[in-house]
Amino acid sequence: MNSTDLPPPENETPIQLVDGTGEADGTDQASKLVRCQEIIEYQFNDPSLLHSALTHASGAVHRLASNERLEFLGDAILGLTVCHWLYEEYPEYNEGDLTRIKSAVVSRRSCGKAAVELGLDRCLIVGRGVTRNRSFPRSLVSDVFESVIAAMYLDGGDEVVRVRLKKWLRREVEHAVETQGSSNFKSSLQQYAQREMSSTPVYRLVRESGPDHRKSFLIAAVIADRQFTAAWGSNKKDAEQHAASNALAELRGQPLPFPEQE
Known part of the structure; x- marks a missing residue:
């Protein structure tokens, strides 16, 4: 094993061992x-x-x-x-x-x-x-x-x-x-949504800001009919990753990592 042992959580299933003699429960x-x-x-x-x-x-x-x-x-x-x-x-x-x-x-x-x-x-x-x-x-x-x-x-x-x-x-x-796999929030959100919600996320452009050479994009993740808190990014790829991270945080009841700012 490459990883070290960790102390077991209190609710971890206890190990059940019986020797091979059959004396404990007939299990030879x-x-x-x-x-x-x-x-x-x-x-x-x-x-x-x-x-x-x-x-x-x-x-x-x-x-x-x-x-x-x-x-x-x-x-x-x-x-x-x-x-x-x-x-x-x-x-x-x-x-x-x-x-x-x-x-x-x-x-x-x-x-x-x-x-x-x-x-x-x-x-x-x-x-x-x-x-x-x-x-x-x-x-x-x-x-x-x-x-x-x-x-x-x-x-x-x-x-x-x-x-x-x-x-x-x-x-x-x-x-x-x-x-x-937290560096790829879109993939994590897709796995979660498909498993727990039987749906695949899509990404909606809410608005753009700034001049053409320095645009910012505000994008929101949408699963089924639910739109999650949008997030900004300096390009659409980053904005989608940030939006996926926000959606995961909302689904888990955690603080938003990329709160929308005007």
Whole structure:
């Protein structure tokens, strides 16, 4: 992982771990493999790959039998898959925007959140000491997310991984686009409007000001029948970006970044 761990929010879903003995809730290692394949909607041709992916170092016979090597590979596969996804779906974003979005999507918190929502935490094969002492690091669940990705890749190829990541991380990508791709407000507004309002923004020229060689443009974003606060720009492109930023602020109940001035 490239990003650092962050303290979990108070309302974050708690991690549920059970050891592989079956004593806690009847969940032995074989049952965990079955459960995990149901969760990820993929049946392994080589179940030993999944077994390795789910085995934490505390539950492994030796270090190389744990999921650490698969985690290493899964980190790279996750990054490449998300980069390809963003490159294809967001052609209007520059390299800096894409980098910020990708970093947010593949962070430990995002991967850990996805793992817990799927239920991969309950599929982990860990030693008794981990479940008894509850002293495990939260990064443990983001690690298994990556190791399972690597196992699927080795067993079924990149398309198997791509389809599932687009399903599991869709909300994380959309949120990151809105919050991290802020240098392109028009794109962020379009994503928001299409998802939340089933409409596409248009931009209306309200008026122009100044001589021909130094014109300013006042433009407003319009979604459906709602016109948002207009914003000035020294050219139409900048004015549209500012108008989109105002619209996003209004939709989120935030102060206007570009208040209209006479």
